[in-house]
Amino acid sequence: MSPLFARPIVFPVIDSTNRYVAEQARDGAPEGLVAVADLQTEGRGRQGRTWVADAGSSLLCSMLFRPNLGVEDFHFLLTIVGLAAHRVVEELTGVTCEMKWPNDLLIDGKKVSGLLGEVVALAKGYALVVGIGINLCWEEGFPPSEGDEELVTLAERATTLAIVSGERFDRDDVLTRMLSSIEIDYSRLTDPAVRMEIMNRYRSACGTIGKNVRVEMAEESFEGMAIGVSERGALIVQTLGEIRELDAADVIHLRTTTMPTSSAP
Ligand code: BTN
Helix, strand or coil, rough: CCCCCCCCCCEEEECCCHHHHHHHHHCCCCCCCCEEEEEECCEHHHHHHCCCCCCCCEEEEEEECCCCCCCCCCCCHCCCCCHHHHHHHHHCCCCCCEEEEECCEEEECCCEEEEEEEEEEEECEEEEEEEEEEEECCCCCCCCCCHHHHHHHHHEEEHEEEEHHHHCCCCHHHHHHHHHHHHHHHHHCCCCHHHHHHHHHHHHHHHCCCEEEEEEECCEEEEEEEEEEEECEEEEEECCEEEEEECCCCCECCCCCCCCCCCCC
């Protein structure tokens, strides 16, 4: 186990490891706190969604950072966690995995992992909780093919490491490998050259770049081509009329190969 993330706390059941770690952050817990759950009853996803995972099917964990960085640079932490997960998934499965902006992991176009960063305001400064879910192995019959709409959608849009590789991976081994990889990048993050190298690694892994995408935000949605990711982690999208930089949005990869010809309101 890596020195920073020395002693993960494992919960058989908890509402959300992100919620727990954020609470601990407010109570003064040290950087490097890691909470792992066999099951979450209120797993949190991006954009206010829920994260659903059957008991024991996934790596569900959250880690606490108290970075010596401005909040505007906190995205680097999500990037290094996403890259660590990407590396471990490819190493273990031998299967190509792509990152979907900002930090989903897709295999064969299906989601195998998602990341949620939550900034915690403290009396002085900010901490960051980064939570990750990696689908390892679903039991027979999960997710169901009919009934609960959310679960049915999960079956259509998500996959597991077991499905793509035919192997069952040990959760704690996946966690240990991932934490070691995160720690290496984290210890070098104050060096601007390292940050640049991290962003370049991210761009190489990011399958969103070069794809036509549909961008969905609370107040608008539009289509365009993703042409890059900026140093601050924003997705750069070329639409018919302009180039836009997105800090946060839902992005859907489109199958079209030509530039979309119309943008929807
Ligand atoms: C996403 O929507 O893609 C992000 C999902 C993040 C899920 C993980 S599971 C462990 C941690 N605890 C939570 O409540 N959420 C994150």
